[in-house]
Amino acid sequence: MDWTLVVCKPKLPDGYSVQKSELDEQLTLGNQASVLNLPVFELVPHTAKLTALRDWMAAPRRRFQKMVVFVSPSALEMAMTHVTEWPADLMCGVMGRQSARLAQRMGIPRDHILAPSVDGGDDTEDSAGLLALMCRHFADKALEVLVCKGPRGRVDFPQKLSELGHDVDILEIYDRLEIQQSSVRLANLLTLGGRCVLWITSSETAEALDRQMSQMPDHQLLGFKNSATVLTTHNRITRRCKELGYARVVEIPTGIQSVNLWLKTNTTAMTGSSMTNPVSSQSANATAYVAQSQPNITQPAVNPWLVKLAFLLSLASMALVLLISFAGKNQIEKTRLAFGERIQKESTTLDLVREQMTQYDDLTRDLKTRFELLEEAQKEEASQRVSLEEVYNNLLASKTEVSLSEVDQLISIAKRQLYLLGNVNGAAVALGQAIDLLEKAEKPSLMNLRTALQTDLAAIKALPSDDLLKLAIALDSVINSVETMPSLAGADATTQTNLAKLNNPERIESEPAVAQDQTSTPTAGTAESSAPQFSWAGAWSFVKTVASTAWYDIQSLIEITKVDTPDVLLLSSRQEADVRNALRLSLLNARVTMLSRQGELLKSDLNRSLTLINTYFDTKNPQVERAVSVLNDINKIQVDLVLPELKATTSAYRLAVAGQQQKGSKP
Template sequence: MTHTLVVCKPKLPDQYLTQRVDLKRQLDQMHAGHVMYFPVFELVPDLAAMLTIRPWLDAATEKSNHLIVFVSPSVLEIAVTNLGQWPAHVYCGVMGRQSAKLAMDLGIPKDKIIAPTGENDHETEDSDGLARLLATHFEAGSCRVMVCKGPRGRVEFPKKLEEMQHDVTVLECYDRKVIEQSNAQCEALFARAAEAVLWITSSETIEALDSQLARKSESQLKVLKETATVLTTHPRITAKCRELGYAHVVQIATGIQSVNSWLKSNKKSMENNNQTNSATPAVNPQPVVTSQSRPASASASQPNGQWLGKAAFFISVLSFVLILLIAFAGKNQIEKTRMAFGERIQKESTTLDLVKEEISKSSDLAKDLKTRFDLLELAQKEEASQRASLEEVYNSLLASRTEVSLSEVEQLISIAKRQLYLLGNVKGASIALSQAIDLLEGTEKPSLLNLRTALEKDLTEIKALPSDDLLRLAISLDSVVNSVESLPMLSSAQATTDQTLAQLTEEEASEVVADTQAPAANEQAQGFEKAWASIKKVAQTVWYDIKSLIEVTKVDSPEVLMLSSRQETDLRNTLRLSLLNARISLLSRQATLLKSDLERSGNLLNTYFDSKSIQVQRAQTVLAEIGEVQLDLVLPELQATSAALRLAVAGQQGERQ
């Protein structure tokens, strides 16, 4: 028997896509059973409350650490999306691996995320596990903590943090609105009661669900409680389900992966739980036939029987003709459908052949770039050995600052040349020449004075060159490569109304500032303005809700909205390969190849991915920043320094003779 997974997670507004897209992707990868979305609550973000997060971060404090704790994935996505760029000095606390993965997808650095996983830390994925983990990471009283949560629940966790002597602030970021289920939705759930697997993530969810189903049909709800399986994520939720009378309640870890693992390992036990007793067949009463008959009635029924026979024959012929007509029309329709599918399959095959050809070309280019990358790695290893030699020279100078060794200066000049010509590292070459000048400081020999003058001249030319931080740009490009899988595509993009929401938020903030700056003398006028502002805010909110019902997405090519899942995978692989080629070209300072790779990557992003997404915009910003790097520089040849060095070495050899 096939199971039906009933997803009862709360519904987020349309502009919060990260968690929804990830859940849909993982449900599509399960390839087993049916999925029924049955949200009981809709989360309504409190925009005014979330405006207080930024002032809380900027406020002065004596605490050495800042920490924001999110008690659920929903509040994490709501708060981080409205906060924007995550502050570099703030830690993020979440309650499990699923929330930790969502935090990284939202752009929070991995080293700033604190989450119990149950693997290396041996902690439970809940508030108790997070509290114990925080106690091991931070000293008592050293943190300033903000706990972002929803209304009701999780009151014990802030108390535990206060017992650790931390400065705790509790912020409720959203409110719950009950979704009234339709009769059709409830009947569909009752119809699949024997195979239903309810995924419950909070005690409030099972209470509201049980209340609505009881109003629809108590008898069918009783059958659902006896046959359905309930998956929970916390002992408190498990106790509430059993209290309401659900017979089969199982506690699992958080996340859709745990749900999928449980379904695979417990499919047979679900079938045993759903066995029911067969009902006894109903006994139909036999008709009573009297033995009395009258010749007159028998003779009167003969004409009626003949008429009924003729009518039945006519109806049979008419039905046969209708069946032939329907069969003929159905055959034509099937032939048209077959031809349409044949054309679609031919187009898909042509597109697939083109993609395979591009992949083969990219594979050859990747082999060539791999060879270049190996040469670059050898150069980097040599640079590392030169850096070690440079450190040894610097340590020897610390031991004896009064002696100037010409061989050490010569070695620093050699390092500067290798940094400049081999790697194009302008900053490394300038550092090596600066240390050589420091070694020659205070010398009185004419040959060494000329060498120092030449070094200063060449150092001035090198410092005039633009110095781009290629390592930082390469790291930024790596982050874009790692986020390719989570970039939303136009073929799967959903409606977003961030701009309207941002306008409402900005207007609300400006009204708050205007109220605080108004003079206290004109209180009656202020009261009228506040009333008008409240009416205006309600009207804007209603208009925002109406506008968010429909969104028009403009695309240049309609075919980008009809990509199959296989084509989406090939496009993501092509984009990832193009970004990797751009990274190699950047590190090897190949300006022509870098420009070509950036153009190819930018075209893929602009054509097939949703440019309204924050992640796509961040990737486009990184590509634009790398495109402004100037790689084809004319590097100085250090002729003056080389000539002065040869004269100094010759003078030193003459002095020895």
Template sequence: MSESQYPTELVHSDRYPPGGPGWLRERGARLIYLLVGALAVLLALQWWSTRTEIRNLRRDMAQRIQSGESVSAESRNIAKSVQDDVKDLQSKVSVLENKQVEGQSQQVALEQMYQELSRNRDDWALAEIEQVLSTASQQLQLAGNVQGALIALQNADARLSHSDKPQFITIRRALARDIEKLKALPLVDITGIALRLDTLMGQIDTMPLLSDEKPAAPAATPKGKASAQQAVAPSFLGTVKDKWNGFSAEMWAELRQLVQIRRVDTPQALLLSPGEAYYARENLKLRLLSARLSLLSRNQNAFRSDLAAAQETIRRYFDTRARQTQSALALLKQLQGSDLNIEMPTLNDSLNAVRGYKAKP
């Protein structure tokens, strides 16, 4: 330190003595400078720290933005995939809805069918009984099938007897009345008569025609008788007599075969050719077949007319002396006396009873 500085310090110390106002002001200024400097340092530090934080924040924000963009892109991809899945689900849902609608319609149809099939068993039974009775009534009126109608009525009554419903009593009463009507009818064995006609038609081919008749073979002299004669008359005259008797008997038999006297109403029947004989038999078969059809249709006049024509054909072309021909004529005459004109009753009582029950609500 130089000597010149001491006087200054002395001057100053003399000028601003410790504890004086000047000294206080100088010290306050120094404190202010120190405070300002410290504040400036603090502000600088604060600015530096803030800038660093801002830089870090920007870097973080940039990273986050970049990460957000990647996440956003991934989200868009996911959203697109979800949209595609939603579209697929919507299409599948629409298909399922269509199938559901179709299933519902099928279910409705099945329910209707079930309701139809699950109708009252009595209604089904009555409908079937009505159909059977209607068919039996038609057969009864058209073909006179009494047995078939009787069986149909009895089956219907047996079927209704299994039900305990008192409403069926009226129907069963009507069935009982119709059954009694059918049982009261005179018995005409249509089936038996038809079978007898069929049997007769099968025998026509073996029945002898007049044109088929052949001369009878000469009667041979019994050997036992000749031996007895020889034993009785062993002489020569006896032998000659026996031979003469045998020769004369043979000659007489030959003469009888050459000349026969017989009455025939239709001489042309004796001269039938094989073709004409075939047609004669077929004509008789057709007559019997026509009689069979008249029998099944209960046409008594046509039945008797056909049988009469068949008998006339047999008498004209067939050998009436043959036992087979006589049996055929007897059978036709017996069948011709059958009474087919029987007034058939109707089954209207039973049908009306069934229909009346079905018409009730």
């Protein structure tokens, strides 16, 4: 069959020709099919990001080893085109053998390249295989890793590296622009039909091509998807192509060599050696046999029936030979068709089984990797802690040791203020003093403790700063004044008197005037001026004061109290005591719920207390008004807050104490 290979790899700018030349060279050497380049995306490099890559490679390392990981050959070629020389202490990580060959061709030393399946390993040529290879090579070492990639994709790979304890930076060194194909080009692609072999290297390429082909007629597109062959390089791409409706999807290893091998294998299988038709040769042999079977008769006395019988036998033999040849050809054709259908079914079943086995293998490998990573993370954490403590203890041996006992006391005070008393300000002050103690500390464990204290202090300052202790003291004063609060059933006559004084300020003004008239004496230069003199204004003021005092005394004899429920006035002394006890109990419950930060119960207790006060007590009395004001102030605050647990501070303090004890135990 005459195949047409449609190459859908992304298009690089003209200055990047290493991959293109290698691809053209391999396609020319294969020479198994005609080639049609159909790039769906165009890659545009970011010059600023490539400059940042050079700076990162030239910077001194902070950990055991530095490594640059290229997620695709395009990222590798773009980066190496702008890098003049590969550093001697820098590792290069790629996803497979094709990228490894390209890295060597771009000037990276062989012993600096880390790629799965290069040295005969069984790791898959993808990010999972590179991750497993890095775990084996750097089991107890933390790396500085820079992942060079394009937009989108490969998101889980940097996350897994970070979970292993490596310092990971991500650099998107190029952008990807979709190339819009013309209708004529897409129509020519659909006309290829079963001769078309699409080579797709990413799920995004398959989606973009399918999106552009959706503008073509549905019957043509459906026929193309049922007859065309799609070559993919990963099970994720295979699943996506099957979801898009392609019927013939084949997963092959990465690289143009795998494409050439597939084309060569399928061309040989489909072409084969054509069977020769034996009818003409058998007819010629039969004719020659008849001609040879006739002797050179010179005697005219031969029986003619024998000649006729021989001729009939020859015709019958020829017919029999033709019949056998035709029947054999039909049987062979039927056998070939049946065998082809059986091979197709077996191939489909084998693909499904292979896909399931691949999924099971990936799941098993992932679980195994997770268990190994957990164990390695524990070992790495222990080794890192020991090594860091040794290094920093040697560097900072001459520094002044900060006492952790004062920090522990301040943390305990902050916890008591926060959880027992609900005093947010007190907890913030305690943590601030602890941070001041650690301000000049340079030890790593104490620096981590200071950072944890600052984090928890920020969380505490974000809370509302209601002083629950102050409100609790005010509530205690209200509880203590329940016995002395005047009730409506036993109200005295002072209420109306006080109201009369507040509503008639003339008495307040007149009293100082009288006092002034009585105490003031006229000044004169002679001794005779000190004698008492009669004054009509003073006499009138005195009479007015006496009359006003008498009128207030008369008013105080009668008390007028307005109540909404007359039954309240009929309470006995025992019932009044029960009301006071109920009010005291409700206020105590409110105090408990406020300190325990139970918002709903606090509002219920406060509303019940306010109802008892408004119903049974004189709300015009200043003492009662103060109690109502305190309860209303408490009712406005928000107590059901989610208090921070100071986990970061507690964990950092334990690490600091453990480091100090471990240092003290050393000889």
